[in-house]
Amino acid sequence: MRLTTFSRLCAWTICTVALAAAVGLHAQASRSIDEAAKQVSGFFREAVTGRGIAGGSLLVMHRSQVVTRERVGLAEVATGRPVDDRTIFHWASITKTVTGIAVMQLRDRGRLALDDPIVKYLPELRAVHNPFGPIDGITLRHLMTHSSGFRGATWPWGGDEPWHPHEPARWEQLVAMMPYTKILFAPGSRYSYSNPGIVFLGRVIELLSGDDYEVYADKNVFKPLGMSRTYFDRAPYHLRADLSMSYYRSGGPGGALTPARPDVDTGITVSNGGMNAPLDDMAKYLDFLMGNPARQAEYDRVLDRKSLEEMFQPAVPIVDQPAQYAMGLLFFRERSGEHDLVGHSGSQNGFISHIYLHPASGLACVMAFNTTVTSRQADGTLREETREVDAAVRDEVFARLVPIVSRSAP
Secondary structure (H helix, E strand, O other): HHHHHHHHHHHHHHHHHHHHHHHHHHHHHHHHHHHHHHHHHHHHHHHHHHHHOOOOEEEEEEEEEEEEEEEEEEEEEEOOOOOOOOEEEEOOOOOOHHHHHHEEEEEHOOOOOOOOOHHOOOHHHHOOOOOOOHHHHHEEEHOOOOOOOOOOOOOOOOOOOOOOOOOOOOOOHEEEEEEEHHOOOHHHHHHHOOHHHHHHHHHHHHHHHHOOHHHHHHHHOOOOOOOOOOEOOOOOOHHHHOOOOOOOEEOOOOOEEEEOOOOOOHHHHHHHHEEEHHHHHHHHHHHHOOOOOOOOHHHHHOOOOHHHHHHOOOOOOOOOOOOEEOOOOOEEEEEEEEEEEEEEEEEEEOEEOOOOOOOOOOEEEEEEEEEEEEOOOOOOOOEEHHHHHHHHHHHHHHHHHHHHHOOOOO
């Protein structure tokens, strides 16, 4: 009996010591994450202000929890209105990831197949000249992997005058130019970023669903994810007070600041780049993309996790960009040092933005800037300084936080 009591006492003591050690390690890890997060926030603040960016915001998450968020500078320079948690940024080409999710939803519901020819849905494209073979050889998958052979710009005719529309407003405008359009390389043979290809996908979504693209995305992506302050194109009246203005600054950080067009309408290119949202809504989007066991059943009703992860898989290699090494289904595979990321950037009308996912560690971040800062180097080439800030902050986030959260993983 004494031996049994003694054994129980020893076992209780060992468990108590182990529990205390675990609590201590957890507290130490939390302090380390907090300290690293403060360093990341400080780095972001200094980078934004040092490069002459009027305003920006950063949010970093780890397994559905916000690790840090930072707001810097002004949302509107003329009035001195600061960037805050309610500030709405324009996300430009990050919209393409929503378009991809919509296509995969329709695929999973049996409405289309990724290897269907695009002319099955858009017979108008038969007017396009394809010197490499039948136009039937271009598939939805080619469009989603930017390997279709279509040109990069949606509308290379005009747009450089202040009285021009920001983007073409009607589908008929694109159709009218299809006889003047040619395929630039053999479909599927290589990567080349193509905006019109995503406009075509947006049109397919409208034809199969019976909804305007904006209505479909709101009903089937934004509303189910609780993104209640996310919208397309011009701001609704009740959100206009929170809208960030955007700017161009040429000549580097000390150059003149020029306001961009405010509150633009992306017209027929909305599936390419029409999304606007505050960072709180983008955090909900990141949580869906990363996966959250507590909400996975709910998220699977938006898009099954297997289908979402299918979108992340490398499909077409990218050989001419140092950070991006492959294209998935409208998500890029990117590198930050030794870390393998999934992401997408946005750039339009003065705004620069990026989302990054690191599935291996559970880290994700989103950042937005309302100023495109450029300068000329000695050899005359253009230096994209806001893009450099994006890359530097990305590297800081993952180099500093991945080792810490990996050590603290259960």
